[in-house]
Amino acid sequence: MNVNFIICPNANHGPPHVGHLWYYVHVLYLMDQYAHKAIEHGWDCDVNLRVLFDVHSRPEFEDHYIDMLHWMGQPADAIDRIKDLGWKTVMQLQYTGMTPAWMDSVCNYWHFADTDPEGRAVKMWYFNQHNVYWHVRGDDLYPEKLVDRQTVIANRLRCPFMWYIPLLYDDITGEKIGGEAVQVDYRVHDLFKDKRPVDVIAGMFKSLGLEGIEDCYPGRLQPFHALIDETMRVPHKWRDLIHPSATIPGDERMPGDEDL
Numbered sequence: 001m002n003v004n005f006i007i008c009p010n011a012n013h014g015p016p017h018v019g020h021l022w023y024y025v026h027v028l029y030l031m032d033q034y035a036h037k038a039i040e041h042g043w044d045c046d047v048n049l050r051v052l053f054d055v056h057s058r059p060e061f062e063d064h065y066i067d068m069l070h071w072m073g074q075p076a077d078a079i080d081r082i083k084d085l086g087w088k089t090v091m092q093l094q095y096t097g098m099t100p101a102w103m104d105s106v107c108n109y110w111h112f113a114d115t116d117p118e119g120r121a122v123k124m125w126y127f128n129q130h131n132v133y134w135h136v137r138g139d140d141l142y143p144e145k146l147v148d149r150q151t152v153i154a155n156r157l158r159c160p161f162m163w164y165i166p167l168l169y170d171d172i173t174g175e176k177i178g179g180e181a182v183q184v185d186y187r188v189h190d191l192f193k194d195k196r197p198v199d200v201i202a203g204m205f206k207s208l209g210l211e212g213i214e215d216c217y218p219g220r221l222q223p224f225h226a227l228i229d230e231t232m233r234v235p236h237k238w239r240d241l242i243h244p245s246a247t248i249p250g251d252e253r254m255p256g257d258e259d260l
Contacts, residue, residue, distance in 0.1 A: 001045045003038070004130045005031040007069070007076070008123075011057035015064040015189035018204055018234055019138075019168045019177045025201055026165050027136045028074055029213045033221055034134060045131075048077040052126060055082050055119040064189045071192040082119040085126065120144075121151050128157045135160040138167050139228060140176070165216070165225050168208075171233040185236045195242060203242035207234055 007027055009020065028049075035047040051069070053062055062081075069075050127135065142164050152159040168177045170186075177186050191200050205212050218226050 002048055002131060003034065003045045004048050004050050004077075004132050005034070006127070006130075006132050006135060007049065007051045007065070008054055009051065009057065009062075009065040011053055011061045011065050013178070013180045014061060014182060015187055016068050017177055017182045017186045018188055018238065019186075020065070020068070021188050021201065021204055022168055023136065023138070023165065024068065024072060025204075025213055026163070026216070028072065029217075030134055030136060030163060030221075049074060050078045050080065050130060051076045052123070053079075053081040053083075054123075055117070057081065057083070067192060068189070072197045080126070082122055082126075085119075085122055120148065121155060124148065124151050124155065124157050124159065127160050132160050134163060136163045136165060139164040139225075140167055163225070164228065166227050166230060166232050169231060169233050171235045174233075177234060183236065185239065186234065191242075196244070199242050199244055202245065203238060204234075206241045207238035208232055 005027055007024065009016075031047060031049060037043070038045050038047060049069070051066060053065075066076065066079060126132075145162065148159055151157070169175060170177055170183065177183075188200065202212070205215075210216070216226050
């Protein structure tokens with residue numbers, strides 16, 4: 001059986017920024033932990049990585065997000081786009097045929113009868129089709145948890161376990177790093193050509209006052225990110241903390257990581 005982890009880039013407002021790097025690092029870390037568990041417990045599964053571009057993605061930016069995985073040494077096993085999956089058709093077929101009584105019994109889904117602007121239902125169908133059991137999200141999407149649950153109930157699907165990670169914020173404006181107005185200093189795509197990912201990632205963690213990804217999951221994997229209640233601010237000059245390392249660290253795990 002194949003088990004998949006999913007990178008879901010928005011790819012709407014330009015090339016990747018440091019917030020995307022933060023997100024990718026978490027996905028790849030948890031993917032590695034899952035693969036480690038599969039070997040340890042003898043699970044008969046292959047762990048793969050897929051990219052699913054959401055409904056807002058723009059083709060002129062998508063290659064940057066794919067290149068980022070190549071740069072990080074983890075190319076995707078498959079690349080899909082919700083726009084190519086007939087998401088409007090799926091929503092129309094799923095919800096226009098519901099009787100009012102049945103819709104009322106599954107959380108009043110009548111308001112999605114024509115379309116699902118975010119492709120939420122298609123995403124959940126996709127997760128089920130491709131055996132996605134763990135999925136990483138920014139904590140700004142936590143309020144969508146109830147609607148996702150309504151979606152899977154209405155469609156008799158399974159909802160993956162969601163790992164919510166804190167967002168990164170501009171240290172001057174205090175605003176979330178993202179959208180159309182991302183400062184050029186926070187972009188990362190220009191670093192792919194002449195910087196090693198291990199050095200850039202180390203610089204990012206140092207700018208946040210962290211040693212590495214293990215600070216986010218201290219001692220063992222746990223449902224809540226260790227820093228979920230913190231405001232994570234990235235200094236504008238975070239690139240000054242990117243220094244070439246003499247060696248590339250190995251795959252070191254904290255004691256207790258086997259204790260899910």
